[in-house]
Amino acid sequence: MIAVDAMGGDYAPQEIVAGALAAQREHGIAVTLSGPPARLRPVLLALGAQGELRVVPAEDIVGMDEGALASWRRPRSSIAVACQLVRRGQAAAVVSAGSTGGIVATARLRLRSLPGVPRPGLAVVLPTYPKPTVLIDAGATADPKPEMLVQFGQLGVAYAQIALGAAAPRVGLLTIGAEPGKGNMLTRRAHELLAAEPQHGALPLSFAGNLEGGDLMTGAVDVIVTDGFTGNVALKTLEGSMRFAAGELRSALTGTRTARVGTMLQRRGLRALNQRLDAETYGGAALLGLGGTVVIAHGASTARAVSSACVLAANLARGEITDKIRERLGTAGERPARHFLRRDR
Amino acid sequence: MIAVDAMGGDYAPQEIVAGALAAQREHGIAVTLSGPPARLRPVLLALGAQGELRVVPAEDIVGMDEGALASWRRPRSSIAVACQLVRRGQAAAVVSAGSTGGIVATARLRLRSLPGVPRPGLAVVLPTYPKPTVLIDAGATADPKPEMLVQFGQLGVAYAQIALGAAAPRVGLLTIGAEPGKGNMLTRRAHELLAAEPQHGALPLSFAGNLEGGDLMTGAVDVIVTDGFTGNVALKTLEGSMRFAAGELRSALTGTRTARVGTMLQRRGLRALNQRLDAETYGGAALLGLGGTVVIAHGASTARAVSSACVLAANLARGEITDKIRERLGTAGERPARHFLRRDR
Numbered sequence: 001m002i003a004v005d006a007m008g009g010d011y012a013p014q015e016i017v018a019g020a021l022a023a024q025r026e027h028g029i030a031v032t033l034s035g036p037p038a039r040l041r042p043v044l045l046a047l048g049a050q051g052e053l054r055v056v057p058a059e060d061i062v063g064m065d066e067g068a069l070a071s072w073r074r075p076r077s078s079i080a081v082a083c084q085l086v087r088r089g090q091a092a093a094v095v096s097a098g099s100t101g102g103i104v105a106t107a108r109l110r111l112r113s114l115p116g117v118p119r120p121g122l123a124v125v126l127p128t129y130p131k132p133t134v135l136i137d138a139g140a141t142a143d144p145k146p147e148m149l150v151q152f153g154q155l156g157v158a159y160a161q162i163a164l165g166a167a168a169p170r171v172g173l174l175t176i177g178a179e180p181g182k183g184n185m186l187t188r189r190a191h192e193l194l195a196a197e198p199q200h201g202a203l204p205l206s207f208a209g210n211l212e213g214g215d216l217m218t219g220a221v222d223v224i225v226t227d228g229f230t231g232n233v234a235l236k237t238l239e240g241s242m243r244f245a246a247g248e249l250r251s252a253l254t255g256t257r258t259a260r261v262g263t264m265l266q267r268r269g270l271r272a273l274n275q276r277l278d279a280e281t282y283g284g285a286a287l288l289g290l291g292g293t294v295v296i297a298h299g300a301s302t303a304r305a306v307s308s309a310c311v312l313a314a315n316l317a318r319g320e321i322t323d324k325i326r327e328r329l330g331t332a333g334e335r336p337a338r339h340f341l342r343r344d345r
Numbered sequence: 346m347i348a349v350d351a352m353g354g355d356y357a358p359q360e361i362v363a364g365a366l367a368a369q370r371e372h373g374i375a376v377t378l379s380g381p382p383a384r385l386r387p388v389l390l391a392l393g394a395q396g397e398l399r400v401v402p403a404e405d406i407v408g409m410d411e412g413a414l415a416s417w418r419r420p421r422s423s424i425a426v427a428c429q430l431v432r433r434g435q436a437a438a439v440v441s442a443g444s445t446g447g448i449v450a451t452a453r454l455r456l457r458s459l460p461g462v463p464r465p466g467l468a469v470v471l472p473t474y475p476k477p478t479v480l481i482d483a484g485a486t487a488d489p490k491p492e493m494l495v496q497f498g499q500l501g502v503a504y505a506q507i508a509l510g511a512a513a514p515r516v517g518l519l520t521i522g523a524e525p526g527k528g529n530m531l532t533r534r535a536h537e538l539l540a541a542e543p544q545h546g547a548l549p550l551s552f553a554g555n556l557e558g559g560d561l562m563t564g565a566v567d568v569i570v571t572d573g574f575t576g577n578v579a580l581k582t583l584e585g586s587m588r589f590a591a592g593e594l595r596s597a598l599t600g601t602r603t604a605r606v607g608t609m610l611q612r613r614g615l616r617a618l619n620q621r622l623d624a625e626t627y628g629g630a631a632l633l634g635l636g637g638t639v640v641i642a643h644g645a646s647t648a649r650a651v652s653s654a655c656v657l658a659a660n661l662a663r664g665e666i667t668d669k670i671r672e673r674l675g676t677a678g679e680r681p682a683r684h685f686l687r688r689d690r
Contacts, residue, residue: 101522101527139521142521142528142529142530143529143530174578175574175578176484176487176573176574176577176578176581177446182446183487183574184487184488184572184574185487185488187574212577212578212581213577213578213579213580213581213582213583213584213585214581214582214584214585214588215585216582216585216586217585217586217588217589218585218589226578227529228521228529229520229521229528229529229532229575230574230575230578232521232557232558233519233520233521233557233558233571233575233578233579234558234578234579234582235558236521236557236558236559237558237559237561237579237582237583237586238558238582238586239558239559240558240559240560240561240562240563241561241562241582241583241586241587241590242586242590243559243562244562244563245586245587245590245591245594246590249590249594
């Protein structure tokens, strides 16, 4: 069972509900929606799906422009209720297209932390060739300690194995300068820890050393580890420069009449290129390191993107990524940590 | 007079000497070369330029793979000697295509710091439309204090005014999330300082607020301020994704015979695109905040790139960027700071 936050995203609830329905109908993934029943019922009706998806009432909504604070103010928001379903064991994972800041804060508050992972990491898949690359953390933890980068490496390896089928994922550290002594204070220390023997019974990482920003798209490793600040800047820079290149290309290709004829002759190749660069097919970012996985779809997600996110969430749940992470960290026997501010109900 | 490190760069000394010569012949910029006379003489001879450029002997060389430590070990390196020429007032600025790490470390050691600027910042120009954007720091100071980001803002404004002719440059802060409270500890504090009244008689900055990685190529502001770690990752990511996009484009455009015909019809447009994305025309990165400017050309610089770097260095020197920076910081009357580890000779 996947819990879908029906009210997160620019096109909520219509596109979210349509995507969740497609995941259930076409991929056989059982879906529960969280949101205000009075608003979801007409949407389901319009889709000819009344009674087909379970709806768990959540009357409050975290807006797309709201950040971390909203998670405190809104215990009955659709994202908070979706997280509670996972917490109570009624759902295996959450899907939301809401604001990343609000989702991360809510999930940290409503889901348990895993033992040995004080902070979660956000994993995204970069469309590299011949195989995709996992970037973690893409924005969940802005000021991690060096030890947390090692934990992110373990989360990323578990993700690469389950979601991408990588057999023995290689891990690189995003920094400046390829040599071990290069970087800032955080990455110099993290390099030492990544290169050392694993601690506390954790499984060893296959550490490939330092990477630079220019290596993000080369597919040199399977998992790229970084702090949430740098990872978010790098990811947004990547997206922005792809948009820039596409814009430049468009004006270069349509600059003269001869060029326009050329473009017509190339339509098929350009369509393939667009699909390669289309993030929607990758299903969204996965928040890892909590006692339940949250897949964060893009805010502008359409039904197709939401459906992909549900497939990713189901794959991660089916692969038992949380157990895999405990195993990698050597904490399989330990009880989940309680969040210091959260009360059980 | 511009001091050119004749031995830095992948194609040193041939391309460096040729570029320096072109700057002097075609742009009327007086150039001094630093390097081993026995190696430079035959190069000048082959270019038909014996006696045309002054050569200051420097027998040692900092290799392209050497980093910061080399600056301590090699006081007679070609880059150290070029910096000494500026220090002694015999040259107005330095140009080098050597390794960035080695150049920054050498310049910090051999040139005085400016009062009020404890660490230098590396400024690069991003080819945005309709006007270019300055990114600072692109890699000189990996772990700055929040106050230093404000100083980088002042350096960037001086650079935008002199090198790019910007009248009233607007400054943005690179971070994650557009709201003031977003970011990591460094950028949250830097945001407060940038938004506050300037201190110690400094000129006010026109602060436009937070920017994200996706805004780097939109030309939204004139100067983007960041720490050297994030700036370097973002710049390399930008370059890497442009290379990726170009590679994808090439395979999309040559995938089928029809597409190849299309490409022929579009050659002119694609050539214009390549030129827009060609960093060589921008002359290189400028190390600012020291008692003398160092322009760092790309390691793979050809004669054309070295010549552009000399033009940039001459423009910055002619615009008296060092005086402009002191004026902006309100330290125009103060004496240059001595480096704590440097002895005067």
